[in-house]
Each structure stands twice: as structure tokens, then as C-alpha cells.
Amino acid sequence: MKLPAPPTENSFRSPLHHPRVATVIGRWLAVAVLVCFLTGLFSHFTQETPAWLHIPTRPASLYRVTQGLHVLSGTVAVPLLLAKLWTVYPKLFAKPPWPPSREALVNILERGSILVLVAAMALELFMGYLNTLQWYPWPFPFKQTHYALGWIIIGALLVHIAVKLPLIRTHWRRTMADREQALEPATGSLPPAITGLTRRGLFRTAAGAASLVGISTIGQSVPAFGPIAILAPRKPNIGPQGLPVNRTAHDAGVVGVAADWRFTIRGPQQLSYTLAELQQLPQSRSDLPIACVEGWSQGARWEGIRIRDLLHLCGAPATSRVRVVSMEKGGFYATTELPPEYAADPLTLLALRLNGGELALDHGFPARIIAPNRPGVLQTKWVHRLEVMV
Incomplete structure (x- = not known):
């Protein structure tokens, strides 16, 4: 044939x-x-x-x-x-x-x-x-x-x-x-x-x-x-405190926060605070979104201490470059950096509260970074130390 x-x-x-x-x-x-x-x-x-x-x-x-x-x-x-x-x-x-x-x-x-x-x-x-x-x-x-x-x-x-x-x-x-x-x-x-x-x-x-x-x-x-949004992996308002979560505390190896937890700043002067002492410092508010590299985003109300105020307390210039260290166990973003323009911005906070309540563990309790125009992976959660680099 x-x-x-x-x-x-x-x-x-x-x-x-x-x-x-x-x-x-x-x-x-x-x-x-x-x-x-x-x-x-x-x-x-x-x-x-x-x-x-x-x-x-x-x-x-x-x-x-x-x-x-x-x-x-x-x-x-x-x-x-x-x-x-x-x-x-x-x-x-x-x-x-x-x-x-x-x-x-x-x-x-x-x-x-x-x-x-x-x-x-x-x-x-x-x-x-x-x-x-x-x-x-x-x-x-x-x-x-x-x-x-x-x-x-x-x-x-x-x-x-x-x-x-x-x-x-x-x-x-x-x-x-x-x-x-x-x-x-x-x-x-x-x-x-x-x-x-x-x-x-x-x-x-x-x-x-x-x-x-x-x-x-x-x-x-x-x-x-x-x-x-049937094809979207994340939807608004779904998650702890009405905000989606990408990386949970369990995924990051943060199973809890010890009672003697302290937040430290390494700069011209080394400072150390308990959570209660951080809450007594002057607080500010920022209405900023979490915007993740996966494409989802949602606005939220954050309250905490301005990074530039913390730099002032330790004797460092507001335009310092700052290394942010998380309690996360490993991962690509357990340590991040805040460039000088972000550290000096009045919207950049060491956030302690989200949408009117104390941070949930999955959102970074007891403290996290929130800054304007930053990817979610750089809005470091479970922060326990800041290091002034310059």
C-alpha cells in the first residue's frame, strides 16, 4: 500500500x-x-x-x-x-x-x-x-x-x-x-x-x-x-488576621518564642529590649501592602517603631544600612538588608501589631519588618536583631 x-x-x-x-x-x-x-x-x-x-x-x-x-x-x-x-x-x-x-x-x-x-x-x-x-x-x-x-x-x-x-x-x-x-x-x-x-x-x-x-x-x-479569582493561589482576606501567609512559622522552623526573648540592636551603642519594653517605645502606624513575588498582594494596617527612631536610639545615622536577622532556621531570606533610603523612610517599621491586634506567629510575632515598595520576601518576619552596617 x-x-x-x-x-x-x-x-x-x-x-x-x-x-x-x-x-x-x-x-x-x-x-x-x-x-x-x-x-x-x-x-x-x-x-x-x-x-x-x-x-x-x-x-x-x-x-x-x-x-x-x-x-x-x-x-x-x-x-x-x-x-x-x-x-x-x-x-x-x-x-x-x-x-x-x-x-x-x-x-x-x-x-x-x-x-x-x-x-x-x-x-x-x-x-x-x-x-x-x-x-x-x-x-x-x-x-x-x-x-x-x-x-x-x-x-x-x-x-x-x-x-x-x-x-x-x-x-x-x-x-x-x-x-x-x-x-x-x-x-x-x-x-x-x-x-x-x-x-x-x-x-x-x-x-x-x-x-x-x-x-x-x-x-x-x-x-x-x-x-x-479561581486560578489565583492566594485570595484576599483569607489567613490569620485577614491576611494571607506564604511561609508559615512551622515552615520556617519557628515553633514558638521563648519567654526571655529579647530584641537587640548592634550599632554605636548596643541596645536590648523585651517585647514589653518595645511596646513602651513611641509607636507609629503605616498602611502598607504585603506584595509577594508570586503576584498576590493585600493592604494592611501596621503599628510599631520606626526603624529610623531605633537607629537614633543606638546613636547611628538614619541613613545607615541595616542588616535584619530573623529567628528563621535557614532559608534564603533569614537575613536581609535594609538600604539607607528604606531605613530612613518614616513608613518603615519594626512592626509589632497588625490590623489592630498583636502579630500572629505566622505573620512574624513578636516583631517583623514592614517597608514601602518592598517584596514580601524582604519584609522579614520573626526579627530578633538589627545590625548597623555603616
């Missing part, structure tokens, strides 16, 4: 595989990728700030907005990536030009950039989603790998755009021929898609799917959408 001939690019005659369709969906995907990349850069540099960069403390909710956009744009990119792949997959069956020529080299470069771009994006989105669930089934560090993949994606995307620029420019604007082919094909030369979709129908489907996953996720950082 004679086997059927293998498919070629011309075997796929659906109008959904037209370059105009790929260009339109590619524009949407590029916007999602660019927003995700830029907000991801901000998150990375906020956590690992290079010496030449100073992250501002205001707006106080800036990180809440950028990280919410980061996770939202990454989530929205998933259906857009699938739609983009659907429009261009017949290219996999195109035969490269032969013999070798300039056109063949461009074709190889195009295919190579697509391979790297698709593989890196698929891995990046998959890892990002598992990070929102705090599940890390791989042996390599998530943060560094996620950061490196972001640069690989941008590099591959720029190469891909450069190779396809003539085609993109041709189909960037809708032409009369595009309008005619977008209509239901009654007498046209192309048969309809197997699904029965027109181009306009595909655009609506892709936009609708992206909007649906976005709306069902954004509730983790926008309380108004909380009731319909």
Missing part, C-alpha cells in the same frame, strides 16, 4: 495561517512579553539591587502594581502563545531552500530563533506558574534561572523580529486583500478553517481566552476581583 505523501506548507490552506493573523496575535503577545520582562527586571533588581542602582521607596505600592502586572502578563501570555503557534505551525513543514544560499541561512536563523523563543517561553511560563504555587520540583535555583530565561527570550524575540521584519511591515496594517480574505469564504480561493473559525473569530477567541485567565487571576492583587 502506497503511503500518503508527507504534508508540506501548502497543505495547510486555512486563512487562519495567514501572515496577517500571525502579525496581529504576535503584536498582542509581544506586549505581554515586554510588560512581563520589564516588571520582572524591576522585581529582580528590587531583591538583588546592584551598587549603581537605587530603588525608590515611593510610591509605597509600586511593587504591588509591578509584580501584579508581572504575573498577570505572564498568565495572559499563555493563551496568546498557543494562538500564535497555531497560526504559524505549518511553517514547520516548509522545506528549506537548497542549495545553500543567503535565503537558506536566513531561514535557518529564523527557525533557530523560533525554537529558542518557544522553548524558553514555555519553560519560563511553566516555571513561573509553579512558583505562584510555591512548588519547585527542579534541582536548580528558580530566581536565577527565571532571570536568565527572561534575557534569552528577549534576545530570541529580537532576532525573530529582525528576520521577519519585512513580512511584519507588510502585514502590520490591514490591507484591502486582508479585509476580503477575512470575510466568510463563499467564493474565495481558500477553504474555511476546520474549526469553522474566521480570522475575526480567532482574534476574538484568543482575546477572550487571555481576558478570561487574566480576570480569574488578577483577584489575588485586586480585592474587587477576589471572589472570581
Whole structure:
């Protein structure tokens, strides 16, 4: 029995595989990728700030907005990536030009950039989603790998755009021929898609799917959408004292606080306080959100002592760099640093109370750091020592 001939690019005659369709969906995907990349850069540099960069403390909710956009744009990119792949997959069956020529080299470069771009994006989105669930089934560090993949994606995307620029420019604007082919094909030369979709129908489907996953996720950082945030791993107002918890005291190895617990400051003068003595110091209030790298956030009312007041008490300048030491057993963030601009900000507290009550153990009892425009992983819980570094 004679086997059927293998498919070629011309075997796929659906109008959904037209370059105009790929260009339109590619524009949407590029916007999602660019927003995700830029907000991801901000998150990375906020956590690992290079010496030449100073992250501002205001707006106080800036990180809440950028990280919410980061996770939202990454989530929205998933259906857009699938739609983009659907429009261009017949290219996999195109035969490269032969013999070798300039056109063949461009074709190889195009295919190579697509391979790297698709593989890196698929891995990046998959890892990002598992990070929102705090599940890390791989042996390599998530943060560094996620950061490196972001640069690989941008590099591959720029190469891909450069190779396809003539085609993109041709189909960037809708032409009369595009309008005619977008209509239901009654007498046209192309048969309809197997699904029965027109181009306009595909655009609506892709936009609708992206909007649906976005709306069902954004509730983790926008309380108004909380009731319909079915895809969000965290929802507002659920947790001790009405605030979600990422890392519990049990996970951190903090099983309780000894009766003789003391808070110490190592600076020009070494100071030591019991919890009762800390509560007798002048107290301040800050209305700040907890904004986690997983994308969820929620505002709360915090009360405690300003860090700059504690620095003044120990004789250190308000612009000192401060090391924060937690009672947490191990972990990447058991010790963190407060840059000078954060230590001096009047909103930065050694918080003792949350939403009108004493801190719950899972929220960092007896004391934790809360500062404006900071990721949740740097809002150190179970603090028992501050060390003035400069």
C-alpha cells in the first residue's frame, strides 16, 4: 500500500495561517512579553539591587502594581502563545531552500530563533506558574534561572523580529486583500478553517481566552476581583488576621518564642529590649501592602517603631544600612538588608501589631519588618536583631 505523501506548507490552506493573523496575535503577545520582562527586571533588581542602582521607596505600592502586572502578563501570555503557534505551525513543514544560499541561512536563523523563543517561553511560563504555587520540583535555583530565561527570550524575540521584519511591515496594517480574505469564504480561493473559525473569530477567541485567565487571576492583587479569582493561589482576606501567609512559622522552623526573648540592636551603642519594653517605645502606624513575588498582594494596617527612631536610639545615622536577622532556621531570606533610603523612610517599621491586634506567629510575632515598595520576601518576619552596617 502506497503511503500518503508527507504534508508540506501548502497543505495547510486555512486563512487562519495567514501572515496577517500571525502579525496581529504576535503584536498582542509581544506586549505581554515586554510588560512581563520589564516588571520582572524591576522585581529582580528590587531583591538583588546592584551598587549603581537605587530603588525608590515611593510610591509605597509600586511593587504591588509591578509584580501584579508581572504575573498577570505572564498568565495572559499563555493563551496568546498557543494562538500564535497555531497560526504559524505549518511553517514547520516548509522545506528549506537548497542549495545553500543567503535565503537558506536566513531561514535557518529564523527557525533557530523560533525554537529558542518557544522553548524558553514555555519553560519560563511553566516555571513561573509553579512558583505562584510555591512548588519547585527542579534541582536548580528558580530566581536565577527565571532571570536568565527572561534575557534569552528577549534576545530570541529580537532576532525573530529582525528576520521577519519585512513580512511584519507588510502585514502590520490591514490591507484591502486582508479585509476580503477575512470575510466568510463563499467564493474565495481558500477553504474555511476546520474549526469553522474566521480570522475575526480567532482574534476574538484568543482575546477572550487571555481576558478570561487574566480576570480569574488578577483577584489575588485586586480585592474587587477576589471572589472570581479561581486560578489565583492566594485570595484576599483569607489567613490569620485577614491576611494571607506564604511561609508559615512551622515552615520556617519557628515553633514558638521563648519567654526571655529579647530584641537587640548592634550599632554605636548596643541596645536590648523585651517585647514589653518595645511596646513602651513611641509607636507609629503605616498602611502598607504585603506584595509577594508570586503576584498576590493585600493592604494592611501596621503599628510599631520606626526603624529610623531605633537607629537614633543606638546613636547611628538614619541613613545607615541595616542588616535584619530573623529567628528563621535557614532559608534564603533569614537575613536581609535594609538600604539607607528604606531605613530612613518614616513608613518603615519594626512592626509589632497588625490590623489592630498583636502579630500572629505566622505573620512574624513578636516583631517583623514592614517597608514601602518592598517584596514580601524582604519584609522579614520573626526579627530578633538589627545590625548597623555603616
